[in-house]
Every structure is written in structure tokens, then in C-alpha cells.
Amino acid sequence: xGNVPVYSLESERDRYWAGxxxxxxxxxxGIFNAPAETPVEVRQAVxxxxxxxxxxxxxxxxxxxxxxxxxxxxxxxxxxxxxxxIEELKAQGNSESAIYExxxxxxxxxxxxxxxxxxxxxxxxxxA
Amino acid sequence: xxxxVIEQGMEGRSKLIARVSRLMFGFTVGPLFLSIYRRDYFxxxxxxxxxxxxxxNTFWSRGEVEMFASFVSNLNHxxx
Numbered sequence: 005x006g007n008v009p010v011y012s013l014e015s016e017r018d019r020y021w022a023g024x025x026x027x028x029x030x031x032x033x034g035i036f037n038a039p040a041e042t043p044v045e046v047r048q049a050v051x052x053x054x055x056x057x058x059x060x061x062x063x064x065x066x067x068x069x070x071x072x073x074x075x076x077x078x079x080x081x082x083x084x085x086x087x088x089x090i091e092e093l094k095a096q097g098n099s100e101s102a103i104y105e106x107x108x109x110x111x112x113x114x115x116x117x118x119x120x121x122x123x124x125x126x127x128x129x130x131x132a
Numbered sequence: 133x134x135x136x137v138i139e140q141g142m143e144g145r146s147k148l149i150a151r152v153s154r155l156m157f158g159f160t161v162g163p164l165f166l167s168i169y170r171r172d173y174f175x176x177x178x179x180x181x182x183x184x185x186x187x188x189n190t191f192w193s194r195g196e197v198e199m200f201a202s203f204v205s206n207l208n209h210x211x212x
Contacts, residue, residue, distance in 0.1 A: 027184055031177035038173040083209035090135060100135040108174050 028116070035112055041101045050106050051113035054079030060117030070096045071106065078110035146171075162210075 024032070035051075036044055050071070052062035057079035067075065074093060077084050093103050146168040153161050167179030189197050 027177070027181050031174070031181060034173050034177045038170075040173060103135060104170070105173065 047109040054113035055117040058117035
């Protein structure tokens with residue numbers, strides 16, 4: 005895959021994801037383009053945040069207020085998420101649909117960053 | 133815990149699949165549930181990626197890939 009670029013919203017997004025396997029592109033397309041309650045900018049910011057937590061290269065984009073603690077758990081140790089975390093988000097006025105959408109976006113970032121890291125190491129190994 | 137909109141938001145065939153899962157196992161199986169809810173957003177792509185990763189590997193055997201997935205799931209405190 006070569007060096008992982010830092011991508012920005014909209015203008016570079018399609019070119020960035022074009023380097024990924026088609027099946028991964030389908031997943032990214034769904035999460036960023038399918039009808040959703042949350043704005044696409046928010047989903048991208050969430051994906052970027054958890055990707056960076058997992059060592060990925062993404063821009064530092066503004067997160068929605070009140071989500072950082074939950075997203076940090078999602079990005080680093082999702083198994084620590086408990087009912088109270090969800091109840092806290094709902095108490096802040098977030099709908100369950102929004103919680104679902106941003107949780108998936110968070111999982112995408114965390115998972116892709118791990119995949120990117122392995123692919124970078126494989127590239128370095130081939131060049132050595 | 134399942135957020136209610138997911139349990140109640142299934143329609144048509146997805147709802148039927150979820151009900152059968154609950155009858156058979158007492159709960160909606162996680163990966164199955166993820167692949168049938170909000171198919172356009174995540175479900176369909178997730179199902180295809182899962183199948184591709186677990187079944188279409190050309191180097192590792194199917195059993196080996198399932199073991200890798202099981203091992204990592206265990207590290208993530210996930211029963212699957």
C-alpha cells in the first residue's frame with residue numbers, strides 16, 4: 005500500500021480510499037454515503053479520531069461534544085464499553101440511531117488503522 | 133445490552149431472521165445481527181467482508197482463519 009497519506013474531507017477522500025481493496029471500499033462507501041441521521045462530517049471525524057488512536061494517519065477533525073470518552077474506549081478497548089456509557093450518551097440527547105452510526109464509524113477507524121499498520125510493515129519488509 | 137432501536141428497527145426478512153436467532157440461541161447472534169441491520173449503512177458490506185475474510189483465504193485453511201478470528205475476539209473480550 006505504500007505510505008498512508010493524511011486525507012482531508014471530500015476533496016481527497018475518494019482518492020484516498022481508492023487504494024483499498026474493493027470490499028473495504030464498499031464498507032467505507034456505506035458508512036460515509038448511506039442515508040444517516042448523523043452528518044457525514046461527524047462520521048468522518050469519528051473515524052479519523054479512532055484511527056489516530058490506533059496509530060493511523062488522519063487529520064485531527066473536530067469531534068461532536070460529549071463523545072470523546074466513549075470514542076476513546078471504542079478506539080482503544082471497546083470491550084470496556086458498558087451500559088452506562090450508552091445511557092450517558094442518551095442522557096446528552098443523542099438518539100440510538102446516532103449512537104449506532106457513530107459506533108460503527110469508530111469501529112471502522114480503529115479496524116482500518118490496524119490493517120494499515122500491518123500493510124505498511126509488509127511493504128517495508130518487501131523493500132528491505 | 134442492545135440498543136432498542138436495533139432490536140425494534142428490523143423489518144421484513146431481517147426481523148424474521150432475528151426472531152429465529154432468538155428462538156434458537158436465546159439472543160440475536162452478534163455478527164448475524166450486524167449483517168442484517170441497516171444493510172445499506174453497514175450490514176451488507178460487513179457480511180460480505182466477513183465471508184470473504186473467513187472463507188476465501190487462499191493461504192490459510194478455513195479452520196486456521198477461524199482460529200485467528202476466535203483468538204483475537206477472545207483478546208477483545210468478545211465471545212465470538
